[in-house]
Amino acid sequence: MIVVVDTDWGSASLDYDDLELTNRLLNFFADICRPNGFAGRKFIGLLKRNKVQVVDVKVKPVITLDFHETTFGEWLTQEALKHGIASPKEMDAWNQELTDKTANGDFYSCVNMVLVAGKK
Template identity: 85%
Template sequence: MSITNFNGNVDANYLKEMAKLLEDIKDTSYQMMNLTPGNIALDIGCGPGVDAYKMAKIVGKCGKVIGLDNDPEMIKDAQENFIAANLEFAIGDVKNLPFPDGYFDSVRAERLFQVLSPEFDVDDVIQEIIRVTKKGGMIVVVDTDWGSASLDYEDQELTNRLLNFFADVCRPNGFAGRKFLGLLKRNNIKVTDVKVKPVITLEFHETTFGEWLTREALRHEVATPKEMDAWNQELADKTDNGEFYSCVNMVLVAGKK
């Protein structure tokens, strides 16, 4: 399973596999949106469309869900896999949402903020999300706090070095999750719920700390080839012995406009 495609973007199949692991977190996020039949809802950075499809089932045939992503390949994948009368997918950028003011009863963005490069002003991004939300409507943001990642490996100094590097450098905005509460509050959104859910992984190859981290750590000379060989070998052995453990927190914040 590849995490990034040749464009360096996240691969749609990887996101679909991750959706199974994150099912409970995703279901919780729909509840936090207060979705009810007849609602009009938006999923920004919808990827392959898994969430938009589930939301469309909740809002029913009198409602409507739009999934929006700036990657045409994601939208193509979503349109091929998820078809429903009350579901649309569109190409668009979170910086400039192609919808009128106050159009949606609720808006959601999952793992979008962590991929936004520093050129994005996250306050401008949240203001754009607020603009398309109805007064009294819900905004739900979900993201990984990569700074909370932990992993059981004997060399603690190397573990810290690699996990810090992953959060700081491999993710454009790796601490997005912990910043949501402050982001919503300073943009005058009434925060109604904050939840943190751990994602525990017991198989090394299911984490982002194998092939991807190894490639980037070597490229940036953060670790030596010898260190990375030992890392990959020992963590694969731990998986075989049933001793591999890794965990990272997902942060979910809901607020009312």
């Protein structure tokens, strides 16, 4: 038996009013900030190519209701500014709105963990 599990950072979502900026930042995060940020979605093909029979697939959403408990704050801000993905004004608005949403109890983010079990 083999079990592989990882986050599919490409599935990340959060409630922010500017959808274009949200998509730009989350795609950047999955593609650049995370090593192999799309690994979770590749497990089935990886196992099959290695002649491992897939016997179970589970997806677990990881929901966070506090902006400061996510990786989308200070780290993402620094990296987005360093790589020119967003302007300082955009990142200030991002951090302020998401901090306010946390304070008001309105913050929501989700990312999927993918677990695939197989046997050879």
